[in-house]
Amino acid sequence: MKEAGEALRVGQTKIYALIKTGELRTRKLGRRRLVLADDLNKFLEQLPSN
Structure with missing residues (x-):
């Protein structure tokens, strides 16, 4: 989770929130x-572009 947070430049709390809502897929x-990396x-890619 730490590396995913670093890649997105967000904290672990945000990563866990994205996982909980199903926006970010995980594997066990x-x-x-x-x-x-694919997920x-x-x-x-699903994020809106400005």
Whole structure:
């Protein structure tokens, strides 16, 4: 989650909020919860452009 937050330049609280609302997809590997680069890119593509 830390790396995803750094990539988006947001805090962990925001990352967890995006996961909770389903806007950011995660995968589970054992106890770890991962955000794949593809999922991060898909999230960014869905954001409105200004």
